[in-house]
Amino acid sequence: MTFIAKSFGVAAIVATSALCAFGAQAEPEQNDGLNGTLWLQTSVEYKTTAMSVYAGATRLLDAAIGDHSWTAALEQDGNYMTKPPAVILDVDETVLDNSAYQAWVVTDKTHYSSKTWAAFVHDMISTPTPGALEFTKAAAARGVEVFYVSNRKAPEEEPTIENLKKYGFPYADEKHVMLRGEVEEWGSNKTPRRAAVAEDYRVIMQFGDNFGDFTDEIDGSIAERLEVMEKYGNYWGERWFMLPNPSYGSWESAAFGGDWGKSGDERRQDKLNAMTPWAGPAE
Numbered sequence: 001m002t003f004i005a006k007s008f009g010v011a012a013i014v015a016t017s018a019l020c021a022f023g024a025q026a027e028p029e030q031n032d033g034l035n036g037t038l039w040l041q042t043s044v045e046y047k048t049t050a051m052s053v054y055a056g057a058t059r060l061l062d063a064a065i066g067d068h069s070w071t072a073a074l075e076q077d078g079n080y081m082t083k084p085p086a087v088i089l090d091v092d093e094t095v096l097d098n099s100a101y102q103a104w105v106v107t108d109k110t111h112y113s114s115k116t117w118a119a120f121v122h123d124m125i126s127t128p129t130p131g132a133l134e135f136t137k138a139a140a141a142r143g144v145e146v147f148y149v150s151n152r153k154a155p156e157e158e159p160t161i162e163n164l165k166k167y168g169f170p171y172a173d174e175k176h177v178m179l180r181g182e183v184e185e186w187g188s189n190k191t192p193r194r195a196a197v198a199e200d201y202r203v204i205m206q207f208g209d210n211f212g213d214f215t216d217e218i219d220g221s222i223a224e225r226l227e228v229m230e231k232y233g234n235y236w237g238e239r240w241f242m243l244p245n246p247s248y249g250s251w252e253s254a255a256f257g258g259d260w261g262k263s264g265d266e267r268r269q270d271k272l273n274a275m276t277p278w279a280g281p282a283e
């Protein structure tokens, strides 16, 4: 019996080695980004959702321009009604699709790093998210200035502008592309940059794929974030427009308390714990 078991063991090892030698599929390593990135990069469901968001906003442009009391910025104050209209859009996964970087992370079994991200940005291969180009052009054609407020870093301004220009995004210039660290008080928190735009313009719409693209009240628990979302209930779909991003974002870190110091296994366990499962079929 022992002999048979050992023989099977050896046979299994030989068989596995043979399969590998012929390039057969080993069990792929799990990566939490797989489904989200696959959805972003390949699905018509993603593309049509993004197109729908931008199409809805385009239909509201004339109303937003015509109503001088209309503003989409919490930072807007004072006599803003006579200021010229502007829109603010985030860049990554809002106007530019970087799913190629996420796909590399998944297929190369690696993780995000600022170094590889900077190399990707300098390659300038990001493509427009569906509907973004049409919307920004429609806004520009109506005399609405377009600002790109992104947490890409200041040294990435030139490749970001070039990447936007490559596809004909309007206002892709140093004034309108506002990146993190360009000015000392411009940190990852976007309030100072929204305030800077609101100083000279009436901000009629904002676009993002992350809660922080609209408000800085994003670092709470899942329940606290829901409360903030509800507080601004009448903004969504009228003045604030959210693009879906199942690949990454503050929604994910909220599940593990924003603690990136935790190991991958700990973060995955926290994410599992954050879900509300059905009890299962009755015995």
Ligand SMILES: [Mg+2]
Pocket: 090, 091, 092, 093, 094, 208, 209, 210
């Ligand atoms: Mg983004």
